Amino acid sequence: MSAGIVIERLTKTFPPPRRVFGKRRPAPAPAVDGLSLTIPAGAVTGLLGLNGAGKTTTIKMLATLLRPTSGSATVDGLDVVRDAREVRRRINLIAGGERMVYARMTGRENLWYFGQLYDVPRATLHRRIGELLDLVGLTDAAGTLVERYSRGMRQRLSIARGLINSPAYLLLDEPTLGLDAPIARDLRAVVADLAAGGVGVLLTSHYLAEVEQLCRYVHVIDRGALVAEGSPAELTAGTRLPHTVELTLTDPAPDATKAVDALAARAGAEVWHDTDIDGRPRVTLRHPDDLAGELTTTVVRAGGAIARVEVSPPTLEDAILAMAAR
Amino acid sequence: MSAAWRVVLAEALKQHRRIFGTKLVVFSMLVWPVLTLATTYYTILPVTAAPGAAERWPLVGEPQRLAAFLAAGALAYTFFFSLVQSAWHFSFERVSGTLEALFLTPASRLALVVANGSGALVQNAWLFGAFAVAAAAATGTLHVAHPGMYPVAVAALLVPAVAWGAFLNSLLMFSRDSAFLYTLLDDPLWFVAGVRLPLFALPLWVKAIGLAFPLTTSLAVLRGALLDGEGVRELGGDLALLGGLSAALFALTAVTLRVGERHAQKTGSLQLF
Numbered sequence: 221m222s223a224g225i226v227i228e229r230l231t232k233t234f235p236p237p238r239r240v241f242g243k244r245r246p247a248p249a250p251a252v253d254g255l256s257l258t259i260p261a262g263a264v265t266g267l268l269g270l271n272g273a274g275k276t277t278t279i280k281m282l283a284t285l286l287r288p289t290s291g292s293a294t295v296d297g298l299d300v301v302r303d304a305r306e307v308r309r310r311i312n313l314i315a316g317g318e319r320m321v322y323a324r325m326t327g328r329e330n331l332w333y334f335g336q337l338y339d340v341p342r343a344t345l346h347r348r349i350g351e352l353l354d355l356v357g358l359t360d361a362a363g364t365l366v367e368r369y370s371r372g373m374r375q376r377l378s379i380a381r382g383l384i385n386s387p388a389y390l391l392l393d394e395p396t397l398g399l400d401a402p403i404a405r406d407l408r409a410v411v412a413d414l415a416a417g418g419v420g421v422l423l424t425s426h427y428l429a430e431v432e433q434l435c436r437y438v439h440v441i442d443r444g445a446l447v448a449e450g451s452p453a454e455l456t457a458g459t460r461l462p463h464t465v466e467l468t469l470t471d472p473a474p475d476a477t478k479a480v481d482a483l484a485a486r487a488g489a490e491v492w493h494d495t496d497i498d499g500r501p502r503v504t505l506r507h508p509d510d511l512a513g514e515l516t517t518t519v520v521r522a523g524g525a526i527a528r529v530e531v532s533p534p535t536l537e538d539a540i541l542a543m544a545a546r
Numbered sequence: 547m548s549a550a551w552r553v554v555l556a557e558a559l560k561q562h563r564r565i566f567g568t569k570l571v572v573f574s575m576l577v578w579p580v581l582t583l584a585t586t587y588y589t590i591l592p593v594t595a596a597p598g599a600a601e602r603w604p605l606v607g608e609p610q611r612l613a614a615f616l617a618a619g620a621l622a623y624t625f626f627f628s629l630v631q632s633a634w635h636f637s638f639e640r641v642s643g644t645l646e647a648l649f650l651t652p653a654s655r656l657a658l659v660v661a662n663g664s665g666a667l668v669q670n671a672w673l674f675g676a677f678a679v680a681a682a683a684a685t686g687t688l689h690v691a692h693p694g695m696y697p698v699a700v701a702a703l704l705v706p707a708v709a710w711g712a713f714l715n716s717l718l719m720f721s722r723d724s725a726f727l728y729t730l731l732d733d734p735l736w737f738v739a740g741v742r743l744p745l746f747a748l749p750l751w752v753k754a755i756g757l758a759f760p761l762t763t764s765l766a767v768l769r770g771a772l773l774d775g776e777g778v779r780e781l782g783g784d785l786a787l788l789g790g791l792s793a794a795l796f797a798l799t800a801v802t803l804r805v806g807e808r809h810a811q812k813t814g815s816l817q818l819f
Contacts, residue, residue, distance in 0.1 A: 234813060277814075280814070283650055284649075285646055285649060285650065285811065286812075286814055287811035305652045306652075308650060308651060308652040309652050319643025319644070319647075320646065320647040321644070322563070322642075322644060323642070325559070325560065325563045329563065332556070332559075333560060334647070336553060336556035337552075337556055337648070337651040337652075337658075338652065338653075339549040339552060339653075381647070385651075
């Protein structure tokens with residue numbers, strides 16, 4: 221039995237809507253198109269792409285809510301179609317937004333309800349509910365009807381619901397959508413702890429800093445197909461996006477300015493000269509390599525006095541946007 | 547405790563929370579069927595005074611027995627219609643996003659819909675049921691052949707009602723355009739099942755349609771067992787028909803759920819509303 225979630229040539233094409241009269245509409249393009257990837261246990265794996273890339277469709281196929289058109293997906297060797305019921309015991313899905321909980325039940329009742337549906341052992345269910353309420357910071361609101369919860373509180377309850385069956389694999393589809401920054405930070409810590417404890421996590425998020433922080437490995441999809449994969453650092457490096465080095469001088473230094481222009485010409489870097497808010501001369505270099513060292517050396521050798529240096533490496537967000545633009 | 551029983555308990559809590567938003571609801575559970583009963587009684591009363599009515603329907607000459615006949619009809623209708631309402635409400639789970647959360651769980655789908663129907667039934671019908679039995683006992687209109695016929699009558703009402711509710715749930719759960727069923731199953735259910743009139747007064751084609759609804763036969767057993775002193779032997783045919791109808795409804799529910807879930811997985815319609 222292969223461990224982890226293994227996806228092989230997974231394809232999903234939604235059938236065109238049926239019409240009572242008139243011609244049947246042509247089948248739309250696949251939402252997921254021959255996707256192959258692996259989500260190991262004990263790590264957070266990212267699934268990135270722009271809107272409509274097929275992230276949610278992929279996650280819903282893994283959650284057994286959608287049936288693949290072709291290809292396969294297994295969870296610890298169990299097929300998501302053939303062994304759906306057993307797969308559902310091992311996984312759970314947390315989606316962004318505050319849906320998936322009942323407004324006319326209290327937070328505690330919601331967790332009890334889903335605990336019953338997951339057949340969580342009675343001996344542990346009440347303890348588990350207490351732990352989860354504590355984890356998401358809803359212990360004090362446990363007896364309040366969910367319809368009186370704020371949006372963030374509902375989302376936190378959704379997160380607790382997604383953990384009620386102690387899933388071996390957690391599918392997170394924009395889990396921090398609409399959450400306050402401190403709560404989102406706490407959730408990231410929870411996800412990191414879960415992964416450290418052996419849970420396999422698949423994460424989609426528009427907050428790419430979150431992905432960079434949590435994910436050991438990232439898959440980038442576009443129009444349902446895999447376009448890149450690797451660690452966040454590898455993906456960023458692979459796009460050859462420019463590092464930006466911003467250097468501020470204490471006083472005008474014409475020799476230093478000439479030397480910087482020569483360096484930029486030699487390296488093939490983009491260069492700008494302007495002044496900062498205090499009127500001090502400032503030079504900005506953009507190049508795929510980090511030229512901060514060469515730039516500072518050049519300025520100092522040319523007699524310039526440096527007030528400040530700031531290096532901005534390309535982010536994962538820059539890399540994803542660059543891939544999408546291709 | 548079996549997983550299915552735990553689903554039943556969970557659904558019972560959910561139904562309780564959904565239905566009992568305020569204490570007035572408890573009051574309305576009694577008022578609604580009683581008003582319905584009163585409306586029916588006073589609608590029928592002028593008809594009973596028509597020349598020759600007593601020859602065709604002897605009950606019209608005995609107001610207390612006529613009221614008991616109609617009360618039995620209202621009781622059974624309350625049971626069955628509460629399940630139509632419950633199924634309609636269940637279809638709103640798609641809108642609220644909780645239907646996906648339900649289908650994410652490994653819980654048996656059949657257990658879910660049966661539990662939902664049973665939960666609604668207990669929540670909606672217990673008060674009027676208790677009232678109707680107490681009223682019938684107090685007015686002396688109960689005429690039971692054997693005490694064993696009480697559980698037979700209860701079972702003849704409960705089992706087909708739950709099967710009916712489960713079937714409706716399975717239909718409405720997967721359909722976005724299910725409101726028409728609500729309309730279709732309200733007044734026609736009254737009419738074809740003989741809730742307000744004896745079946746012999748209805749045209750043959752209506753009787754034929756009525757046989758397809760378990761309420762018709764449930765009502766025949768209820769009235770026969772509790773008001774006409776009939777035993778299992780006299781009601782054997784109706785009980786067999788009810789058993790067959792209930793089994794068919796449960797089987798149809800299981801098939802509908804399987805086909806419906808497969809279709810929803812194919813089209814992604816669980817998230818559409």
